[in-house]
Structures are given as structure tokens and as C-alpha cells.
Amino acid sequence: MNWNFFYHIGIISFSLLLAALLRARIRFFQRFLIPAPIISGIFLLVFYNFIAPRWGLKNDFLGEIVYHLLNISFISMLLRVTGKQKTDRKAKRTLAANVTAVMGQYGLQCFFGLVMTAIMIATFKPDLFPAFGFTLPLGFELGPGQAYSIGIGWEKMGFRGASSVGLTMAAIGFLIGSFGGVVLINQGLKRGWIGKEHAQRINNKSVRTGFFSRLDTERPVGSYLSTDGESLDSLSYHIALVMATYLISWGFLTGLTALLNLIGPLGSDLAESLWGINFIFSAFCALGVKMIMRFFKVETTIDNATCNRISGLSVDMTVASSLGAISLVTVQGYWLPILILTLTGMFITLVILPWYCSRIYDDHQFFRMLVIYGTGTGTLPTGLALLRVVDQEFETPVATDYLYSVGIVFILAIPIILSINLPAFSVTRNNPMLFTLAIIISGIYMLASFISYLLIAKKRAFAKAGDLFYTE
Structure with a gap:
């Protein structure tokens, strides 16, 4: 009998319980609002790198989780019945702002990652592989899965230790996303960037400790039943739906992969990249399922609160597992380039991102910035975990609005995805112009995002330019 799955799920669960207990008892964690999944992830990071190998356990399974x-x-969030999506001017403006903010991060991280790499090659590191610059957006913006898989391909092209560098950048991105997000939240409370109503809720004892009152009458309702348990339990129904x-x-992406493979090697490479961003196709399928349920008038069987619970479980376990899945590898010869890219990434995400996000949005500026910051340094669950600190039940439209923008972002990001191997090809094909072309493409994204920012932000574009976060 194979117990491998239950070994790892049990270990993750134990670490979450221990983290929740520490959050409830230790004032340091309460003061800085460090989420229990992040504490749990640190435990798993240490356990799977130093203890688990002695027991014959590997953290490979965590990556799959x-x-x-x-x-x-993604599916549980988008299955929620939120009414007909608004198509008014304000909704379109928010959608455009989300797309601009995210694409701005793609452009900034790609462009400055490559430029800093070019500077290092021209000065003190002439043997640095040109594709090194793309490890910044791969590790920060896309996450460990993409960074590792694309890094494996670069190793075949001559980039020694590319997969390890990618994982290292992803690990650094997660840490900056987790602890940097906590710093931003605390600064938001201190400087009034968060509305008074939400700030008061954050200061409640339950938010600080992580647990509600001992009295049942003082506990909020977590979900409602939409099915009669005599036939099928409501939770079973929602999990089955998800x-x-x-x-x-999976079936849709499998069929698309088969069609792309008919094109040849280029199609196969694109298909492999699409599996790495399966969450986008999952989101589209969730919207399709919800449309079908609305057509047959059975969407009332979906309980939004239950979907929130499923999403909460997914986010908590994802954040913890993401940190535990990182291997602490020693990347010899790359410590200084990694440090330079890390500092570059920190400036882009901790300074530039809050600056323009606070000026481009009309409402919920801090919340929207927090989601984009989390996804710009880690993955979507990182952004959602940070958002839940200030918006526990996703009462604001921030999370849903972001998910609706994902499809447009994916379409606009296709040229960058296709150009990801250009720096590597500049070596294998002995054509330095391909590296320059990659920089130009990234620069075009950055310039286009800046122009879009000016059109959306208008008078606020440079208002109070000396303030990190703009408030009216």
C-alpha cells in the first residue's frame, strides 16, 4: 500500500497546526500579522532540506501539490456566483488598470533583469549566460515551476546550473513576497493606506491571534448548506463541482497540446509552456461551467461561502507547500549576480509597484496593490494570502477583478513567452543580436505599460511624486 501521499499531507497539516498555535501565542507573529501558512512554510523549508532526506523523504511531491x-x-474562486460581470465604464477602467499594472511588472522585471545581465557581462562577469536576466521574472513573476522547467532547457544550451538558479530566485521571490507583504501591510496600517473600517477589523483579537471566540454565538458563519445531506453533503457537492x-x-489542455504538436517543435515548446500556466485554462473552464449552470438555472446550488472555504484551503496549503518545495542549493559562481538581480527585483516590487498602483486605481488601491505585489514576487496564492489578511472573506471585488484580467494578461504576454529563449539562442547560434532583440521586446512592454498608465491615471500619474503610496 502506497502511503506517500498521506505522509506529505500529514506533514503539511502538522506544520499548519503548529504554525497556527504559534501565531495564537507569540506576540511577534501577531504584531507583524505574519500568516500561519508562511510560518508553516518556513518549518517545511527547514524540514524538507535538513531532516526529511534522512528519512528518505523528498520534497518533489510538494511541487506537484x-x-x-x-x-x-482559481476554479473555486471563479465558480462563485457574483452576479453579471459589470461592463460599465468603471469596471472597464479597473480591468484596464489591472492589466496595465501586471504587464508593467512583466516589462520592468524582464527589461531590467536583462539590462543588469548585459552590464555584468560587459564588466566583471563576461562568461555569464545571457539568459540569466530572465531568471528574475521567471522566479518572481512566474514562480518555481516555470523557473525550474525552463531552466532545465537552458542547461542543455550551456547555462550551467540554470534550474538551480531558477529555484533560488523563486525562493528569494517567495521570501520577499511573504515578508515584504507583511511589511507593506504594517506600513499600510501605520500610515493610513488601509481604510479605517478594515484597519479596525485587522486590530481585532481574532485577526491577531488567528482564532475566534470560544463562544459559538460569537463565531461568524463560514458557509451555508445548498444540498440536503440525506442525498449528498453540501461540501461533497462543491468539491465534486470543483x-x-x-x-x-485537463481535457481541454490535453486536446490543445495534441493540436500544437502537429505544428512541430515550436508548437511542442508552446504546448509545454501552456501546461505551466494551466491555472489560466482552469479559470476559463470555471467561467464556462458557471455559464452552463446559469443557462440551466442551477447556479443557485453554488454557495459562495463554501467556495471561499475551498479556496482558503487551497491557498493555505499552496503557500506552505511552495516554501517547503524549495531546495536550498548552493549555486557556486552566481552569488553576486543573484544578489544584484535580487536587489533590482526588490526595488521594482517594493518601491515602483506601490508607487504606480496607488495612482492608477480609483478604489481599493492598497488591496489591489497587495495582490499584484504577491503575484509579482511569488504566485497567485501568495497574493491571495496577503489579501486575506486585510480582506478575510474577499468581500471586496479585488480578487475577482484580478482573476478576470488574467486571460487578457496571458494573451498579451505571449510574445514574452515566445522570446524567453532568445538570450539562450544568442549563444547557441552565435548571434548576439538575439539577446538585444529580447531587451527591445521587454522595453516595448515597459514603454507600452507606461503609456497605458499615463492614460488611465491621468492627473494622478505624478501626483505627490515623492510619496511611496498616493492617498487623496
Whole structure:
């Protein structure tokens, strides 16, 4: 009998329980609002790198958990019945602002990652592989899965230790996303960037300790039943709905992969990249399933609160597993380039991102910035975990609005995805112009995002330019 799955799920669960207990008892964690999944992830990081190998356990399984739970979190969020999506001017403006903010991060991280790499090659590191610059957006913006898989391909092209460098950048991104996000939240409370109502809720004892009152009458309702348990339990119904949608997503992507393989090597490479961003197809399938349920007038069987619970479970386990899945490898000869890219990434995400996000949005500026910051340094669950600190039940439209923008972002990001190997090809094909072309493409993204920012932000574009976060 194979107990491998239950070994790892049990270990993750134990670490979450221990983290929740420490959050409830230790004032340091309460004061800085460090989420229990992040504390749990640190435990798993240490356990799987120093203790688990002695017992014959590897953290490979955690990477698979992260991959699937990310897709499940998207599905459970988008299956919620939120009414007809607004198409008024304000909704379109918010959608445009989300797309601009995210694409701005793609452009900034790609452009400055490559430029800093070019500077290092021209000065003190002439043997640095040109594709090194793309490890910044791969590790920060896309996450460990993409960074590792693309790094493996670069190793075949001559980039020694590319997969390890990618994982290292992803690990650094997660840490900056987790602890940097906590710093931003505390600064938001201190400087009034968060509205008074939400700030008061954050200061409640339950938010600080992580647990509600001992009295049942003082506990909020977590979900409602939409089915009679005599036939099928309500939780079983919702989990079945989520997993059936996930199976549809798998079938759709499998069929698309078969079609792309007919094109040849280019199509196969694109198909492999699409599996790395399966969460986008999962989101589309969730919207499709919800449309079908609305057509047959059975969408009332979906309980939004239950979907929130499933999404919460996915996000918590994903954040913890993501940190535990990182291997602490020693990347000899790359410590200084990694440090330079890390500092570059920190400036882009901790300074530039809050600056422009606070000026481009009309409402919920801090919340929207927090989601984009989390996804710009880690993965979507990182952004959702940070958002839940200030918006526990996703009462604001921030999370949903972001998910609706994902599809447009994916379409606009296709040229960058296709150009990801250009720096590597500049070596294998002995054509330095391909590296320059990659920089130009990234620069075009950055310039286009800046122009879009000016059109959306208008008078606020440079208002109070000396303030990190703009408030009216």
C-alpha cells in the first residue's frame, strides 16, 4: 500500500497546526500579522532540506501539490456566483488598470533583469549566460515551476546550473513576497493606506491571534448548506463541482497540446509552456461551467461561502507547500549576480509597484496593490494570502477583478513567452543580436505599460511624486 501521499499531507497539516498555535501565542507573529501558512512554510523549508532526506523523504511531491492547488484555487474562486460581470465604464477602467499594472511588472522585471545581465557581462562577469536576466521574472513573476522547467532547457544550451538558479530566485521571490507583504501591510496600517473600517477589523483579537471566540454565538458563519445531506453533503457537492471542472480543464489542455504538436517543435515548446500556466485554462473552464449552470438555472446550488472555504484551503496549503518545495542549493559562481538581480527585483516590487498602483486605481488601491505585489514576487496564492489578511472573506471585488484580467494578461504576454529563449539562442547560434532583440521586446512592454498608465491615471500619474503610496 502506497502511503506517500498521506505522509506529505500529514506533514503539511502538522506544520499548519503548529504554525497556527504559534501565531495564537507569540506576540511577534501577531504584531507583524505574519500568516500561519508562511510560518508553516518556513518549518517545511527547514524540514524538507535538513531532516526529511534522512528519512528518505523528498520534497518533489510538494511541487506537484503546489501546481494542482493553484489551479483548484482559481476554479473555486471563479465558480462563485457574483452576479453579471459589470461592463460599465468603471469596471472597464479597473480591468484596464489591472492589466496595465501586471504587464508593467512583466516589462520592468524582464527589461531590467536583462539590462543588469548585459552590464555584468560587459564588466566583471563576461562568461555569464545571457539568459540569466530572465531568471528574475521567471522566479518572481512566474514562480518555481516555470523557473525550474525552463531552466532545465537552458542547461542543455550551456547555462550551467540554470534550474538551480531558477529555484533560488523563486525562493528569494517567495521570501520577499511573504515578508515584504507583511511589511507593506504594517506600513499600510501605520500610515493610513488601509481604510479605517478594515484597519479596525485587522486590530481585532481574532485577526491577531488567528482564532475566534470560544463562544459559538460569537463565531461568524463560514458557509451555508445548498444540498440536503440525506442525498449528498453540501461540501461533497462543491468539491465534486470543483474537481469535475478541473478534469474539464485537463481535457481541454490535453486536446490543445495534441493540436500544437502537429505544428512541430515550436508548437511542442508552446504546448509545454501552456501546461505551466494551466491555472489560466482552469479559470476559463470555471467561467464556462458557471455559464452552463446559469443557462440551466442551477447556479443557485453554488454557495459562495463554501467556495471561499475551498479556496482558503487551497491557498493555505499552496503557500506552505511552495516554501517547503524549495531546495536550498548552493549555486557556486552566481552569488553576486543573484544578489544584484535580487536587489533590482526588490526595488521594482517594493518601491515602483506601490508607487504606480496607488495612482492608477480609483478604489481599493492598497488591496489591489497587495495582490499584484504577491503575484509579482511569488504566485497567485501568495497574493491571495496577503489579501486575506486585510480582506478575510474577499468581500471586496479585488480578487475577482484580478482573476478576470488574467486571460487578457496571458494573451498579451505571449510574445514574452515566445522570446524567453532568445538570450539562450544568442549563444547557441552565435548571434548576439538575439539577446538585444529580447531587451527591445521587454522595453516595448515597459514603454507600452507606461503609456497605458499615463492614460488611465491621468492627473494622478505624478501626483505627490515623492510619496511611496498616493492617498487623496
